Amino acid sequence: MADEQKQIIRRAPAVPKKISDLxxxxxxxxxxxxxxxxxxxxxxxxxxxxxxxxxxxxxxxxEFEQLREGTFIRVMGKVWGQEGELEIQADIIQDFSKIDKELYNKVVYTKFRE
Structure with a gap:
């Protein structure tokens, strides 16, 4: 066991997108x-x-039980499905209820759409 080497698995970065861009x-x-x-x-x-x-x-x-309707969140995950029937398999869900939604959208989506 001491001679075993840990295999590090790196995830691809999660790129900020709007749902319409998926x-x-x-x-x-x-x-x-x-x-x-x-x-x-x-x-x-x-x-x-x-x-x-x-x-x-x-x-x-x-994690699902803690989610509340009406809460602003950020989700990182993998796109699944076919055009017109896409869904996301979530890896990470973050509560963004204390984040200014309009400012977040302005900063993030302006930067990544350029």
């Missing part, structure tokens, strides 16, 4: 928006970025 071939993305509804049966919720909505799937029941 494509099936994209890897990891970062979305910010408001939770508008939750589905406890499958551990998912609908995220609204102010322009569009998308289904977000979670794997952590404890």
């Amino acid at each position: 494509k099936p071939e994209m890897g990891r993305v970062c979305l910010a928006g408001t939770i508008i509804s939750k589905n406890k049966d499958i551990g998912s919720f609908i995220l609204d970025d102010g322009e569009n909505k998308i289904l977000i799937l979670t794997n952590d029941p404890k």
Whole structure:
């Protein structure tokens, strides 16, 4: 066991995107928006970025239970599905309720759309 070497697995960076910019071939993305509804049966919720909505799937029941409708959050995860039927498999969900939503969108999306 002492001779075993740890294998470090690095994730690809999550690129900030608006829901309308998502494509099936994209890897990891970062979305910010408001939770508008939750589905406890499958551990998912609908995220609204102010322009569009998308289904977000979670794997952590404890984390899912802490999510509240109406909360502004940031999600990092993998794009799944086909054009017109995309969803996100969440890796990280962060509470952004104390972040100024308009300022965040202005700074992040202006920078990454240039």
